[in-house]
Amino acid sequence: MSEQPTSRGRQSTADEGAKKSRDSTGNGRGNVVVSVRVRPDAAASDGGQSDGEWMVDGRRSLVAYKGREGGDYYYDNVFTTYDSNAKVYDSAAKRLVRRVMEGYHGTVFAYGMTGTGKTFSMQGTATSPGVIPLAITDIFSFIRENPRREFLLRVSYLEIYNEKIHDLLAQSTPGTPGSGAVQQGEIELREDSKRGVYAAPLKEEIVQSPTQLLRVIARGDGVRRTGSTQFNARSSRSHAVVQIVVESRERTPGNGTTQESKRLAAITPGGVLVSTLSLIDLAGSERAAENKDRRTEGAHINKSLLTLGTVIGKLSGDKDKQGNPTDKDGKHLPYRDSKLTRLLQPALSGSSLISILCTVQLGPAGSIAAASSHIVETLNTLKFASRAKNNIVSHAKKAEEALANGIGDAGSRALLDRYRMEIVDLRKQLDVQMKAKDEEEEKAREIEAEQRHEEQMLEMQLARTALKERIEHLNRLILSSKSLGVNFNRSLSSLSIKRSRASILSTGSLRNPRPARSSTAHDYLEVPPATINRTLSTGSITTGYLPTVQVSQIVVADASEDEDSQGENGDGTATSAAQIRALHADLADKNRYISTLEKRLLQARRSSHSRVSRTFSSDAFKGGLAAGDAGMETQLQEKDAEIADLRARLDDKDRMVAALRSAARKRDIADLAIGTTPPEGGQRGGGRGVGRSSTTPSPPQYDTGKTQHNNNHNSNARLQPQPRPGGSSTTPTLNFSHKHTSLAPSATTRPKPEKRHKSVDEVTQILDEMIQDKLDNSNGGGRIRITGEHERERERERKRDSGRRDEALVGSAVGAGQAVQGADAVPSTVV
Numbered sequence: 001m002s003e004q005p006t007s008r009g010r011q012s013t014a015d016e017g018a019k020k021s022r023d024s025t026g027n028g029r030g031n032v033v034v035s036v037r038v039r040p041d042a043a044a045s046d047g048g049q050s051d052g053e054w055m056v057d058g059r060r061s062l063v064a065y066k067g068r069e070g071g072d073y074y075y076d077n078v079f080t081t082y083d084s085n086a087k088v089y090d091s092a093a094k095r096l097v098r099r100v101m102e103g104y105h106g107t108v109f110a111y112g113m114t115g116t117g118k119t120f121s122m123q124g125t126a127t128s129p130g131v132i133p134l135a136i137t138d139i140f141s142f143i144r145e146n147p148r149r150e151f152l153l154r155v156s157y158l159e160i161y162n163e164k165i166h167d168l169l170a171q172s173t174p175g176t177p178g179s180g181a182v183q184q185g186e187i188e189l190r191e192d193s194k195r196g197v198y199a200a201p202l203k204e205e206i207v208q209s210p211t212q213l214l215r216v217i218a219r220g221d222g223v224r225r226t227g228s229t230q231f232n233a234r235s236s237r238s239h240a241v242v243q244i245v246v247e248s249r250e251r252t253p254g255n256g257t258t259q260e261s262k263r264l265a266a267i268t269p270g271g272v273l274v275s276t277l278s279l280i281d282l283a284g285s286e287r288a289a290e291n292k293d294r295r296t297e298g299a300h301i302n303k304s305l306l307t308l309g310t311v312i313g314k315l316s317g318d319k320d321k322q323g324n325p326t327d328k329d330g331k332h333l334p335y336r337d338s339k340l341t342r343l344l345q346p347a348l349s350g351s352s353l354i355s356i357l358c359t360v361q362l363g364p365a366g367s368i369a370a371a372s373s374h375i376v377e378t379l380n381t382l383k384f385a386s387r388a389k390n391n392i393v394s395h396a397k398k399a400e401e402a403l404a405n406g407i408g409d410a411g412s413r414a415l416l417d418r419y420r421m422e423i424v425d426l427r428k429q430l431d432v433q434m435k436a437k438d439e440e441e442e443k444a445r446e447i448e449a450e451q452r453h454e455e456q457m458l459e460m461q462l463a464r465t466a467l468k469e470r471i472e473h474l475n476r477l478i479l480s481s482k483s484l485g486v487n488f489n490r491s492l493s494s495l496s497i498k499r500s501r502a503s504i505l506s507t508g509s510l511r512n513p514r515p516a517r518s519s520t521a522h523d524y525l526e527v528p529p530a531t532i533n534r535t536l537s538t539g540s541i542t543t544g545y546l547p548t549v550q551v552s553q554i555v556v557a558d559a560s561e562d563e564d565s566q567g568e569n570g571d572g573t574a575t576s577a578a579q580i581r582a583l584h585a586d587l588a589d590k591n592r593y594i595s596t597l598e599k600r601l602l603q604a605r606r607s608s609h610s611r612v613s614r615t616f617s618s619d620a621f622k623g624g625l626a627a628g629d630a631g632m633e634t635q636l637q638e639k640d641a642e643i644a645d646l647r648a649r650l651d652d653k654d655r656m657v658a659a660l661r662s663a664a665r666k667r668d669i670a671d672l673a674i675g676t677t678p679p680e681g682g683q684r685g686g687g688r689g690v691g692r693s694s695t696t697p698s699p700p701q702y703d704t705g706k707t708q709h710n711n712n713h714n715s716n717a718r719l720q721p722q723p724r725p726g727g728s729s730t731t732p733t734l735n736f737s738h739k740h741t742s743l744a745p746s747a748t749t750r751p752k753p754e755k756r757h758k759s760v761d762e763v764t765q766i767l768d769e770m771i772q773d774k775l776d777n778s779n780g781g782g783r784i785r786i787t788g789e790h791e792r793e794r795e796r797e798r799k800r801d802s803g804r805r806d807e808a809l810v811g812s813a814v815g816a817g818q819a820v821q822g823a824d825a826v827p828s829t830v831v
């Protein structure tokens with residue numbers, strides 16, 4: 001094929017010739033795209049559409065030169081000075097980039113004389129991005145448009161400067177223009193069957209966004225060598241190669257949507273497409289410069305470009321027996337003559353898609369571009385483009401197919417596979433750890449459940465203990481009621497109190513110990529009926545609760561001990577003070593018990609609430625909780641009822657204590673009244689204030705009516721008021737008719753109580769004697785007659801005695817309501 005696709009004389013068939021050119025090379029599908037871009041000249045008046053001998057027709061992709069060696073040049077694309085970078089990309093590179101994303105290798109490079117706009121076309125500007133940034137944008141657009149595939153992008157950036165390869169991404173500090181990058185380990189071009197020709201070692205960076213990729217490339221641009229030339233103030237002095245490796249695979253191959261299918265897909269070989277997009281900004285060919293450095297650079301540049309042109313010129317599509325491309329004469333192509341051609345070998349040999357953008361600058365007559373030397377360079381560029389268009393034969397195949405044929409390098413380079421495998425391994429480790437974590441959490445939940453169960457059991461045990469204590473307490477109360485003789489019919493039996501007589505006497509407060517009250521006395525106390533129905537607690541008390549009474553010990557007797565019970569006065573009865581003390585003790589006991597119950601209930605409620613709140617979040621214990629809560633609720637209600645009942649009882653006992661205290665005060669007043677009477681009878685009784693015989697038997701036990709106390713005995717003793725013969729019917733007398741004294745302590749073991757009170761019978765007997773004496777004296781037939789002064793003295797003595805007896809009678813009448821003496825066992829005591 002001629003280097004001049006068409007000539008002026010054949011211009012009429014230019015379109016046809018261009019179409020024929022594409023078809024003849026077999027690149028009708030666009031595997032090889034050759035474009036020419038004309039840089040605008042500032043001096044051009046019409047935008048360069050017609051610069052002297054040049055004619056550019058973008059619509060027909062035609063560049064025509066009317067001068068010597070002129071002709072018409074047709075290409076795939078001809079961009080005029082009005083065309084933007086976006087149009088250049090869309091027409092010359094976009095399709096190639098898209099196919100690279102589909103698995104083809106692709107190469108785009110700009111070729112042309114220095115200052116004609118290669119860098120401008122490839123990199124562009126901020127307002128007019130070139131092929132590289134537009135390709136990057138397109139790559140990520142493609143990824144977004146293909147959600148069923150997953151991609152991995154990595155980029156490298158190298159330059160060939162003076163026939164040496166430098167890694168532009170491995171240099172940390174951007175070099176100043178012309179200063180060169182930091183020298184690093186020499187990078188060699190290697191070749192193997194899988195990867196083809198590649199530079200190593202070369203840094204590759206994985207990028208995940210357009211911005212990140214652009215930043216990486218911009219960093220490389222910053223260290224790329226540039227310098228000022230005659231035609232370009234910032235001329236590229238090296239060939240810059242950006243390589244973007246694209247790995248992709250189907251995200252869900254087949255019908256696999258599960259994790260397992262993804263894992264299988266990840267470890268299945270051949271599923272990954274690996275393709276490379278090479279974007280190359282070549283250094284510009286130039287005439288020998290005056291500057292030595294520029295001349296050296298230019299020599300290397302020109303040499304590599306010359307080699308490139310030579311290789312392309314010899315491309316024939318033929319191959320030797322080993323499959324290496326040869327020229328039409330069967331000779332090997334000189335790819336190794338320069339690093340540039342060596343690096344571009346895969347693309348030039350037809351294993352990749354290729355797009356060549358040739359830049360030229362056409363100028364009007366008189367301009368630099370119109371110089372003869374410049375025109376020659378422009379014609380050389382056009383001829384290079386024509387040879388590339390005519391000679392490069394591409395049989396690019398998708399990387400996946402290449403892999404199947406053992407040509408590609410995906411097997412060893414697919415980071416996506418390696419990463420996927422690593423991901424699979426990490427996921428397995430994660431699964432193992434998650435399972436272990438789940439098992440630990442399950443164990444923790446089980447332990448927590450066991451702890452909650454134990455807490456529930458503890459609470460239940462606590463509740464049961466409280467209930468048992470309540471039952472025991474009530475049992476004690478019942479026994480105590482028996483021993484204390486609480487009359488369920490509004491009367492109190494004897495409160496069993498053992499007290500040291502000496503102790504009592506030592507206090508000096510109980511000079512007149514009194515017997516326990518009879519049922520009549522209880523009526524007098526007006527104790528509320530409710531109080532009588534309450535039981536008394538029991539307990540041994542060794543404290544002097546009342547200041548005027550010191551109780552050494554209160555012995556609570558159960559049924560077996562009732563027979564030994566004896567009251568304060570040694571007659572099986574208890575004094576009101578003792579009863580008060582017992583009630584106080586009972587009150588304190590109940591207060592403690594209530595306090596204990598309240599504390600435990602509060603604790604149980606808190607524990608129950610916390611347990612319920614915790615357990616509501618767990619379905620595993622809902623069933624058990626329903627029954628447990630119902631039981632606890634019932635127990636709580638029962639305990640509330642018990643507390644209310646105990647409080648009511650306490651109130652009654654308070655009232656009862658108040659009543660007993662009131663009665664005690666009244667009795668003490670009465671005792672004081674009696675205690676002030678001179679103990680006249682002491683002279684006859686032989687004891688101070690004690691008229692009781694030394695042979696006085698044990699005081700009688702008396703029944704209090706309905707009390708079941710000692711019901712084994714025939715307790716017929718009743719306290720009944722009886723009219724005194726010849727006396728007032730209101731004066732109470734005691735009539736003990738009971739036959740037993742089994743509960744009475746023996747005379748030998750029980751201290752003899754002091755009896756300072758006169759019974760009604762005694763008083764009656766005294767009065768009878770006094771009356772008889774009066775009668776005797778008045779009749780004169782007295783047995784003893786006293787005359788004179790002696791008789792008068794005797795009369796005065798009788799009057800004094802009478803007065804004292806009257807006082808004693810009053811005291812006895814008062815004390816009779818309280819004193820209880822055995823009528824048949826204890827003779828009337830004469831004071």
Ligand SMILES: Nc1ncnc2c1ncn2[C@@H]1O[C@H](COP(=O)(O)OP(=O)(O)OP(=O)(O)O)[C@@H](O)[C@H]1O
Nearest residue numbers: 039040114115116117118119120232235236283284
């Ligand atoms: N199509 C264009 N439109 C506007 N300005 C352009 C165009 N092409 C190139 N230029 C300008 O021309 C100058 C040289 O361009 P550029 O550096 O791209 O040339 P080059 O071919 O890369 O040169 P070298 O080979 O020396 O690196 C720049 O200032 C650039 O802005």
